[in-house]
Amino acid sequence: MMRSVRKLVLALATVALMAGPAFAVDLTMYYPVSVGGPITKVIDGMIADFEKENPDIHVKAIYAGNYDDTRVKALAALRAGEPVQLSVLFSIDLFELMDQDVVVPFDDVVTSDADQQWLQSFYPALMENSSASGKVWGVPFQRSTIVMYYNKDAFREAGLDPNTPPQTWDEMVEMGKKLTKRDASGKVVRWGLHIPSTGYPYWMFGALCMQNDQVLMNGDGNTTYFDNPAVVEAMTFWRDLGGKYGIMPEGTINWGTLRQKFLEGSTAMMWHSTGNLTPVRESAPFDFGVAMLPAKKRPGSPTGGGNFYIFKKTTPEERTACLTFVKWMTAPERSAKWSMATGYIGTSHDAYATEALTTYCNDFPAAAVARDQLDYATAELSTYENARVKKLLDDAIQAVLSGQDKPEAAMAAAQKGAERILKRYR
Numbered sequence: 001m002m003r004s005v006r007k008l009v010l011a012l013a014t015v016a017l018m019a020g021p022a023f024a025v026d027l028t029m030y031y032p033v034s035v036g037g038p039i040t041k042v043i044d045g046m047i048a049d050f051e052k053e054n055p056d057i058h059v060k061a062i063y064a065g066n067y068d069d070t071r072v073k074a075l076a077a078l079r080a081g082e083p084v085q086l087s088v089l090f091s092i093d094l095f096e097l098m099d100q101d102v103v104v105p106f107d108d109v110v111t112s113d114a115d116q117q118w119l120q121s122f123y124p125a126l127m128e129n130s131s132a133s134g135k136v137w138g139v140p141f142q143r144s145t146i147v148m149y150y151n152k153d154a155f156r157e158a159g160l161d162p163n164t165p166p167q168t169w170d171e172m173v174e175m176g177k178k179l180t181k182r183d184a185s186g187k188v189v190r191w192g193l194h195i196p197s198t199g200y201p202y203w204m205f206g207a208l209c210m211q212n213d214q215v216l217m218n219g220d221g222n223t224t225y226f227d228n229p230a231v232v233e234a235m236t237f238w239r240d241l242g243g244k245y246g247i248m249p250e251g252t253i254n255w256g257t258l259r260q261k262f263l264e265g266s267t268a269m270m271w272h273s274t275g276n277l278t279p280v281r282e283s284a285p286f287d288f289g290v291a292m293l294p295a296k297k298r299p300g301s302p303t304g305g306g307n308f309y310i311f312k313k314t315t316p317e318e319r320t321a322c323l324t325f326v327k328w329m330t331a332p333e334r335s336a337k338w339s340m341a342t343g344y345i346g347t348s349h350d351a352y353a354t355e356a357l358t359t360y361c362n363d364f365p366a367a368a369v370a371r372d373q374l375d376y377a378t379a380e381l382s383t384y385e386n387a388r389v390k391k392l393l394d395d396a397i398q399a400v401l402s403g404q405d406k407p408e409a410a411m412a413a414a415q416k417g418a419e420r421i422l423k424r425y426r
Helices: 001-019 039-053 067-080 090-098 114-121 150-155 168-181 203-209 231-244 256-264 274-283 316-329 334-342 349-353 356-361 365-376 384-400 407-425
Strands: 025-031 057-063 084-090 140-153 188-190 269-273 288-291 301-311
Touching: 001 231, 025 316, 025 349, 025 365, 039 057, 039 316, 039 334, 057 316, 067 084, 067 301, 084 090, 084 316, 090 150, 090 301, 114 316, 140 256, 140 316, 140 365, 150 168, 168 203, 168 407, 188 365, 203 231, 203 301, 203 384, 231 365, 231 384, 231 407, 256 269, 269 274, 274 288, 274 334, 274 365, 288 365, 301 316, 301 365, 316 334, 334 349, 334 356, 334 384, 356 365, 356 384
Parallel strands: 025 057, 025 084
Antiparallel strands: 084 301, 140 269, 140 288, 140 301
16 A cells, blocks of 8 residues: 555656646736847847746746837736736836826835845936836836947048047038938938937937927926927927938938948938847948937937836735846846847946946947936936827927928927826826
């Protein structure tokens, strides 16, 4: 009888070993992929490494398109009762997620002094789109600033110093004229500059406005400044880059195809996310540089990208597992690895103090430009009902660039619409 029991126990143990470890907590994470490069492969690799170190937590990543697609799909899954514990969503979704009462502040999840120190370890500029009402609602991860990529070979051809990119609006215009190249028939074969105006036009516009020393909204997310004279002036300048100065095509410029145009030599300078740094480095057939955006009254760029959020509809065990995962993903050595693999910003001073990222930035100084620009950065446009407010501004920008409206009228109309939406949040 005892021999039979021993055989049964041995058989059950063998089956258990063959089945592998049982995960105590399953986490589902929606994740955006809106910039080219090996993002999904990098994230999958990081998750695999995490699960090796934490075999009681299993993380399933669902890649859901761009940031807006990801927010819509994650919230739809929540409403449908599907298990979604955390996501990387737009940092600018903060007020909307708070308003819908679907996320929990990290302050309510952390339990130790070490956790509190971790929450305070991120760059302050990144926390502007991560905190509200005295609490931290999102933890920076896939974060960026806008930088200027420029073709050094084109600079040399135009008689410009390849190591001295434009530092002011005036210099950008003058260099852009020299860099714009035409064939014998007068057709432009290389533009001096491209600033994308689809996808995230409000983001590019936020940079122009900040360079003119004006932000687009207040810190409480309930007031916008779209009709401010400095904002109108910035909009006029963007339009004039094509219509008046002739260094950029008139009309709209596509976000999704711009990197390829730059790599093909169709434009000598482009404004784009630092998240494109690694793909550009791997694919550029020419010598290129990366610089901070040029200044008018001051330098500046809004931050961009995504934060980790923990959803409210989670068990205490799931919240603890989420915190374990987010802390692991944002640890300095992982943040450094992530930055080197993608071009996104290492989100803390400690990440850049690692030997790996220190060496990388010394060997490839372009990797430090987005980080250095954080000293001049501000929050990206974020308000309550942000999708509606953002669309008002995007539509106004594209109306001006396409010649359908004047800057003053378009910005006034956008401000009037935003006032109508936001007044109930004051």
